Amino acid sequence: MKAIVMQRYGGPDELRLGEHPDPKVAPGEVLVRVKAAGVNPVDWKIGAGYLDAVMEVRFPLIPGWDISGVVEAVGLDVDEFAVGDEVIGYIRKDQVELGAYAELVAANVRLLAHKPAALDWPQAAGLPLAGLTAHQSLRRVQVGKDDTVLVHAAAGGVGSLATQLAVAAGARVLGTASERNHDFLRELGAEPVTYGDGLAARVRELAPGGVDAALDFVGGDAVEVSRELVRDASRIASITDPQVAESGGQYVWVRPSVADLTELGRLADEGALTVPVETTLPLAEAAEAWRQSQSGRTRGKLVLTVG
Structure with a gap:
C-alpha cells in the first residue's frame, strides 16, 4: 500500500510518500480502505517528538488518527461490521506507528462507527478526533x-x-x-x-x-x-x-468512544452538526497540510484525500 512515512522525528520535510506493507488484521479488527484522513495538530506534534515522554512512538511511523473509509475485510470474531460498510474512526492505538495517512488501516472495532450519510468523505474524516x-x-x-x-x-x-x-x-x-x-x-x-x-x-x-x-x-x-x-x-x-x-x-485528553462517535454521527445526519473543511489535499501533499496546520490560522478542518 501507499502511505506517508517518517523514519525519524522531525517536521514536514520528514514526510515521504512510499510503499509500506499492508497491515495485518487481528481478531476484533477490520481492514479499512481509507477514503480520507483528517489532519490534526497532534499529528505534527507527535512527529516532532513533543509527546515522546508520554507516548510510545515507533519508526517507521505512519502519522494520523482520523479516517473515513470502506471496510475491506474483517478479522476473527467481528460481527459489528461487514465488508462494504462505510465507517469513520479515531484510530488511536496503544503504540503510535500505523496511522491514518495510508491507503489501508487495520482498526479495532472499538475505535469505529458507521459513517454519517450526511457527510462526504472529507467531512467524515474530519469529524472523529x-x-x-x-x-x-x-x-x-x-x-x-x-x-x-x-x-x-x-x-x-x-x-x-x-x-x-x-x-x-x-x-x-x-x-x-x-x-x-x-x-x-x-x-x-x-x-x-x-x-x-x-x-x-x-x-x-x-x-x-x-x-x-x-x-x-x-x-x-x-x-x-x-x-x-x-x-x-x-x-x-x-x-x-x-x-x-x-x-x-x-x-481534557480525548478518548476513543464508539458511543460518542455514534452520537456525533446522529447529530450530523439530523442536520445539527456539520464539519467545516477549509482545505483538502491529496495524500502526497501531507507536508503542506502540516505546514498549514502549524500556521494556526486554519478555519475548520484540514483533510487528506486518499482513495
Missing part, C-alpha cells in the same frame, strides 16, 4: 440549556464543532476568532468576539455577569482570561494546558 474532543470537553464542564459558554478559537477544527454542539444543547455561545471569521461564527450560531488584549472586557460587554463555562482550544492566556469570567473554576476545560487542573479546572 475534533468532534470527540469537543463533545467530551462540553460534557466535562456540563454545558447545557441556557448556559453561556465562551469558546476560545471557535473557528478552528475543534472549536467550530464545539460551537455547534453547544448551540444544539441550547447554550448561548460566545466564540473568539479573528474578525475575518466573525461571519463564519455567526453562521454556526455563535456571537463572535475578537481575541487578543482586552478579551475579558469585550466578553463582559456581551455577558456583564460573566459566563457559565469556558473551553480553551488554543492555549496562550485563554485559561487565565477564562478564570476572570467563569464563576465556577471547575467549569473551565482546556485541551492545551494540563495545569488548569491545579486551579480546579478540567484538562
Whole structure:
C-alpha cells in the first residue's frame, strides 16, 4: 500500500510518500480502505517528538488518527461490521506507528462507527478526533440549556464543532476568532468576539455577569482570561494546558468512544452538526497540510484525500 512515512522525528520535510506493507488484521479488527484522513495538530506534534515522554512512538511511523473509509475485510470474531460498510474512526492505538495517512488501516472495532450519510468523505474524516474532543470537553464542564459558554478559537477544527454542539444543547455561545471569521461564527450560531488584549472586557460587554463555562482550544492566556469570567473554576476545560487542573479546572485528553462517535454521527445526519473543511489535499501533499496546520490560522478542518 501507499502511505506517508517518517523514519525519524522531525517536521514536514520528514514526510515521504512510499510503499509500506499492508497491515495485518487481528481478531476484533477490520481492514479499512481509507477514503480520507483528517489532519490534526497532534499529528505534527507527535512527529516532532513533543509527546515522546508520554507516548510510545515507533519508526517507521505512519502519522494520523482520523479516517473515513470502506471496510475491506474483517478479522476473527467481528460481527459489528461487514465488508462494504462505510465507517469513520479515531484510530488511536496503544503504540503510535500505523496511522491514518495510508491507503489501508487495520482498526479495532472499538475505535469505529458507521459513517454519517450526511457527510462526504472529507467531512467524515474530519469529524472523529475534533468532534470527540469537543463533545467530551462540553460534557466535562456540563454545558447545557441556557448556559453561556465562551469558546476560545471557535473557528478552528475543534472549536467550530464545539460551537455547534453547544448551540444544539441550547447554550448561548460566545466564540473568539479573528474578525475575518466573525461571519463564519455567526453562521454556526455563535456571537463572535475578537481575541487578543482586552478579551475579558469585550466578553463582559456581551455577558456583564460573566459566563457559565469556558473551553480553551488554543492555549496562550485563554485559561487565565477564562478564570476572570467563569464563576465556577471547575467549569473551565482546556485541551492545551494540563495545569488548569491545579486551579480546579478540567484538562481534557480525548478518548476513543464508539458511543460518542455514534452520537456525533446522529447529530450530523439530523442536520445539527456539520464539519467545516477549509482545505483538502491529496495524500502526497501531507507536508503542506502540516505546514498549514502549524500556521494556526486554519478555519475548520484540514483533510487528506486518499482513495
